Amino acid sequence: MNLPNRLTCLRMVMIIPFVIAMLVGRAQGPWMWTALILFVGASFTDMLDGRIARSRHLITDFGKFMDPLADKLLVCSALICLIDLNRIPTWVVIIIIAREFIISGFRLVASDNGVVIAASWWGKTKTVSQMAMIVLLIINFPSGPLYGLGQVLIYAACALTVISLCDYLWKNRQVLSMQK
Numbered sequence: 001m002n003l004p005n006r007l008t009c010l011r012m013v014m015i016i017p018f019v020i021a022m023l024v025g026r027a028q029g030p031w032m033w034t035a036l037i038l039f040v041g042a043s044f045t046d047m048l049d050g051r052i053a054r055s056r057h058l059i060t061d062f063g064k065f066m067d068p069l070a071d072k073l074l075v076c077s078a079l080i081c082l083i084d085l086n087r088i089p090t091w092v093v094i095i096i097i098a099r100e101f102i103i104s105g106f107r108l109v110a111s112d113n114g115v116v117i118a119a120s121w122w123g124k125t126k127t128v129s130q131m132a133m134i135v136l137l138i139i140n141f142p143s144g145p146l147y148g149l150g151q152v153l154i155y156a157a158c159a160l161t162v163i164s165l166c167d168y169l170w171k172n173r174q175v176l177s178m179q180k
Contacts, residue, residue: 001062002053002058002060003049003052003056003058004049004050004052004053004058004059004060004063004067005049005058005060005062005063005066007045007048007049007052008045008049008063008066008067008070009066009070010042010045011042011045011046011049011070011071011074012066012070012073012074014038014041014042014045014074015042015073015074015077017034017038018035018038018039018042018074018077018078019077019081021034021035021038022035022078022081022082022084022085022138023081023084026085027081027085027138027140032138032139032140035138036135036138036139039074039078039131039134039135039138040135042074043074043131046067046070046071046074049063049067050067064116068104068107071127072100072104075096075100075127075130075131075134076096076097076100078134078138079093079096079097079134080093082134082137082138085140087137087140088137088154089154092154092155092157092158095158095161095162096130096157096158096161099161099162099164099165102165102169103165103168106168106169106172106175109175109176109178110172110175110178113175113178115172115175115178117168117172117175120164120167120168120171122160122163122164122167122168123164123167123168125160125164126157126160126161126163126164129153129156129157129160130157130160130161132153133150133153133154133156133157136149136150136153137150137154
């Protein structure tokens with residue numbers, strides 16, 4: 001197993017202690033810092049594994065499948081924990097998770113027809129906004145500018161989620177008409 005794939009596996013393993021820190025410790029005090037470090041570390045492995053895989057020509061079928069899955073598991077786990085902690089509206093999380101299911105299904109259809117669909121600028125922007133939002137919501141500023149920024153990022157991430165879904169579907173609409 002190459003280094004990028006190990007980093008992807010590490011990201012998936014990091015989800016378990018992250019969820020424990022978020023829910024058992026209610027993401028307060030040292031638990032909050034633990035959850036924050038685990039989430040930021042796992043997010044960093046997402047960026048790092050892709051860069052290493054591309055620069056060293058270590059792209060594998062395992063990585064193509066598991067990297068996006070690990071990202072979805074990390075973000076969805078964080079969002080579900082944040083619902084439990086009353087830090088994000090449930091309807092926002094439903095929109096974000098629904099988009100991930102739709103895109104995953106779409107990618108399966110494309111893959112079944114031999115088409116590989118690369119991430120777009122909108123998708124990458126969506127991911128960055130979601131991760132920044134999650135970081136601010138883990139820290140849970142009670143008031144002030146960073147609290148306000150966290151609230152703005154909730155709606156910005158939701159909007160970017162919908163925009164990136166529409167962009168993805170529009171740019172790849174030919175996949176729906178493919179016959180195998």
